[in-house]
Amino acid sequence: MAKNAQHWEKTRGLLFVTLAIWAVFSMGIFLFGAEMNEVTGPFGYPLTYWFTCQGSLAIFVILIFWFAGRQEKIDEEFGFSEKGDD
Amino acid sequence: MIKGNFIDNLPKVYGIYTGGFIGFIILMAIGEQMGMSAKAIGICFVGFTIFIYALIGWLSRTAQASNYYVAGRTVPTVFNGMATAADWMSGASFVAMAGGIYFKGYGYMALLVGWTGGYVLVATLLAPYLRKFGCYTVPDFVGTRYGGNTARLMAVIVLTVASFTYVTAQINATGTIAAVALDIPFQYAVYVGLVSILLCSMLGGMRGVTWTQVAQYIVLIIAYLLPVFWISNNIGAGFFPHFMLADEVARIGELEQQFGFVKNSAADLATVPKGLAGITKAHSEVNATPWAFISLALAMMMGTASLPHVMMRFFTTPSVKAARKSVGWSVFFIFLLYSSAPMLATLSKLALIDPNLPTGIIGKSIAEVQAIDWYQNWNQANLMFVSDFNGNGTVELNEFFMGGKAVVLATPEIAGLPYVISGLVAAGGLAAAMSTADGLILAIANAISHDVYYKMVDPKAETAKRLVVARVLLVIIGFAGATIAAMEIQGILGSVIWAFDFAMSGLFWPLVLGVWWKRANKEGAIAGMVLGLVSGFAYLVWVRSGGSGFLGITQLTFGIFGSTVSLVAMVVVSLMTSEPSAATQKMVDDSRVPAGTQVISQK
Numbered sequence: 001m002a003k004n005a006q007h008w009e010k011t012r013g014l015l016f017v018t019l020a021i022w023a024v025f026s027m028g029i030f031l032f033g034a035e036m037n038e039v040t041g042p043f044g045y046p047l048t049y050w051f052t053c054q055g056s057l058a059i060f061v062i063l064i065f066w067f068a069g070r071q072e073k074i075d076e077e078f079g080f081s082e083k084g085d086d
Numbered sequence: 087m088i089k090g091n092f093i094d095n096l097p098k099v100y101g102i103y104t105g106g107f108i109g110f111i112i113l114m115a116i117g118e119q120m121g122m123s124a125k126a127i128g129i130c131f132v133g134f135t136i137f138i139y140a141l142i143g144w145l146s147r148t149a150q151a152s153n154y155y156v157a158g159r160t161v162p163t164v165f166n167g168m169a170t171a172a173d174w175m176s177g178a179s180f181v182a183m184a185g186g187i188y189f190k191g192y193g194y195m196a197l198l199v200g201w202t203g204g205y206v207l208v209a210t211l212l213a214p215y216l217r218k219f220g221c222y223t224v225p226d227f228v229g230t231r232y233g234g235n236t237a238r239l240m241a242v243i244v245l246t247v248a249s250f251t252y253v254t255a256q257i258n259a260t261g262t263i264a265a266v267a268l269d270i271p272f273q274y275a276v277y278v279g280l281v282s283i284l285l286c287s288m289l290g291g292m293r294g295v296t297w298t299q300v301a302q303y304i305v306l307i308i309a310y311l312l313p314v315f316w317i318s319n320n321i322g323a324g325f326f327p328h329f330m331l332a333d334e335v336a337r338i339g340e341l342e343q344q345f346g347f348v349k350n351s352a353a354d355l356a357t358v359p360k361g362l363a364g365i366t367k368a369h370s371e372v373n374a375t376p377w378a379f380i381s382l383a384l385a386m387m388m389g390t391a392s393l394p395h396v397m398m399r400f401f402t403t404p405s406v407k408a409a410r411k412s413v414g415w416s417v418f419f420i421f422l423l424y425s426s427a428p429m430l431a432t433l434s435k436l437a438l439i440d441p442n443l444p445t446g447i448i449g450k451s452i453a454e455v456q457a458i459d460w461y462q463n464w465n466q467a468n469l470m471f472v473s474d475f476n477g478n479g480t481v482e483l484n485e486f487f488m489g490g491k492a493v494v495l496a497t498p499e500i501a502g503l504p505y506v507i508s509g510l511v512a513a514g515g516l517a518a519a520m521s522t523a524d525g526l527i528l529a530i531a532n533a534i535s536h537d538v539y540y541k542m543v544d545p546k547a548e549t550a551k552r553l554v555v556a557r558v559l560l561v562i563i564g565f566a567g568a569t570i571a572a573m574e575i576q577g578i579l580g581s582v583i584w585a586f587d588f589a590m591s592g593l594f595w596p597l598v599l600g601v602w603w604k605r606a607n608k609e610g611a612i613a614g615m616v617l618g619l620v621s622g623f624a625y626l627v628w629v630r631s632g633g634s635g636f637l638g639i640t641q642l643t644f645g646i647f648g649s650t651v652s653l654v655a656m657v658v659v660s661l662m663t664s665e666p667s668a669a670t671q672k673m674v675d676d677s678r679v680p681a682g683t684q685v686i687s688q689k
Contacts, residue, residue: 004678004679007678008678015210022203022206022207022210027380030196030376030383033374037370043328043329043330044333046335046370048192049335049370052192052195052198052428053198053427053428054328056203057199057417060203060205060421061414061421063206064209064413064417065411065414068209068407068410072410075407080680081680081681082405082406
């Protein structure tokens with residue numbers, strides 16, 4: 001059971017990191033939407049505008065794949081991963 | 087041509103399908119050059135795609151419960167991603183989203199962030215654990231985790247309220263497109279749409295829906311992206327719009343400054359046909375308070391994680407690992423369309439308001455605009471309107487009105503694209519509405535057939551009988567949805583956003599705490615679902631009947647209130663009652679380990 005507890009602790013740690021990044025790019029930055037929009041962002045779009053139509057969305061895609069990879073590593077470390085590939 | 091296992095051949099099958107569809111578009115383009123009428127092209131597009139979906143639905147027929155409920159748990163990650171994206175992106179995403187951005191700008195774009203960010207919650211908090219549980223439906227998880235029929239039934243009720251709110255809008259959208267393309271009255275077109283929807287799902291259940299949704303995703307993404315790229319090239323805005331429209335966005339800002347946002351008087355606005363709007367908000371400026379933006383995004387994200395028709399897509403993957411990755415693919419495929427919607431809104435707006443472009447109408451004389459072909463067409467369809475409020479004879483920014491749908495539907499025509507593109511867009515909108523309607527109707531029917539009929543009423547029922555019940559329910563729910571859609575009380579029932587708020591009010595915390603808090607028990611979950619749904623609903627009624635609301639929570643974000651009540655009720659009641667049995671706690675432990683057999687063994 002100790003192994004399970006350790007595995008869960010690491011899993012929870014990963015959850016908090018992932019949710020922290022999520023919270024920043026889904027809500028945090030928009031606290032400063034007006035100020036940020038004065039800055040020119042990637043491809044020359046106003047920065048806040050760019051985040052709402054490309055930036056945040058792309059970050060979510062990358063974040064989920066990153067999370068899936070990290071979680072797989074944790075599962076493997078404890079021998080909890082499923083056999084066979086997907 | 088195709089040998090061996092169907093699953094191994096998926097890339098080949100859908101590769102051929104995509105090639106065939108592109109071939110069909112080219113054929114239609116040639117037909118147009120040779121004098122095929124616009125109406126014939128529309129009928130061909132709608133008829134051909136519906137025929138293909140029905141064929142896939144028939145080929146996927148099954149007599150096995152695991153195929154019917156979870157597609158045999160064999161759907162590979164990438165394909166499940168496409169199916170989820172089609173399941174997710176409704177007629178509203180396809181037809182209305184670009185329009186929303188066009189008219190409301192930044193404030194509306196909270197929806198883009200919310201409807202993608204929610205998948206981070208799905209991937210981290212729920213999907214892998216519910217997949218390990220091995221449930222067939224979302225209420226199946228609630229019923230097994232918390233135990234007892236009351237919790238299961240409550241989950242079915244929340245699911246039905248949320249999904250049914252959503253599905254009438256989708257059937258309505260299917261009917262609208264069928265009515266225009268096939269030129270039949272809306273009241274009949276709704277049922278044509280319904281029959282097409284049922285053809286996909288009735289014989290094969292989740293398996294049929296999965297493979298038609300993949301096919302529908304391919305149609306809808308081609309139908310969305312092709313016009314965006316084409317229009318961008320046509321008006322000289324750049325060959326890859328997503329990276330090249332900064333100048334156009336800046337130009338719109340300048341034009342807005344130059345024209346100014348003139349507020350129309352109430353008397354003038356009364357002459358504008360219902361449902362049409364003018365440009366009153368800046369295109370790329372921040373025009374919402376931080377909380378208005380964040381609360382809407384938050385409500386949509388928590389709602390995303392609570393909507394059963396999305397969650398059940400992740401029950402179909404072969405493994406827990408695959409379920410996680412598949413969420414990533416889903417957002418990727420959704421991203422392809424969502425990141426294009428603002429580009430389409432930009433192109434559409436610039437094409438219409440820039441006096442330097444031949445398509446621009448602001449500053450032209452009223453008579454000249456009224457003589458334009460596309461203006462007459464869309465004016466007749468009640469989607470466009472100009473009026474000379476100030477009597478100076480020319481069209482001003484505040485004197486041009488358009489329906490939200492027109493941004494997607496009419497822009498190809500305005501930018502001078504051939505009619506074949508309009509036919510393609512109709513097929514895409516139909517695919518988007520049908521795929522979502524299919525997922526929703528199946529979610530409701532499966533919950534009632536599996537959780538109410540099989541688990542509560544007749545646990546000894548044979549598989550064959552269960553599947554008959556499931557299919558009968560599918561038809562009944564479909565017809566109920568279509569009947570309400572045909573009554574056209576869309577304004578009240580059609581609000582897609584409400585579905586998110588209902589789902590999050592009732593289901594978000596019972597699902598999340600079911601995985602992440604072992605102490606959560608049956609009494610707590612029931613309290614959470616009942617009080618969450620009731621308080622959310624009460625808040626909605628209160629605000630709609632003139633209540634002022636509090637903390638800036640509006641009728642679009644009432645789920646924030648509902649889910650907070652749900653959380654508090656669930657924690658308090660759980661702590662006041664005894665902790666779950668050792669067997670239940672073991673079940674939660676098992677669900678947290680990907681390896682091993684799934685928690686529920688299904689027959």
